[in-house]
Amino acid sequence: MAEVREEWPYIQYILLFTLYSMTLDLQSNKSHVVKAHKSQLLFKGILIH
Numbered sequence: 001m002a003e004v005r006e007e008w009p010y011i012q013y014i015l016l017f018t019l020y021s022m023t024l025d026l027q028s029n030k031s032h033v034v035k036a037h038k039s040q041l042l043f044k045g046i047l048i049h
Contacts, residue, residue: 010046013046014042014043014046017039017042018039021036021039
């Protein structure tokens with residue numbers, strides 16, 4: 001249970017980052033692929049970490 005609680009803030013951060021990225025994409029569709037790639041790298045980095 002303790003491990004899950006420690007990882008939860010990371011999950012919240014991923015969700016907030018995803019919503020933020022989606023908002024940016026709605027405002028401007030430029031460099032959509034780059035944003036998707038960065039979010040994917042961040043997600044993988046957190047999982048590995």
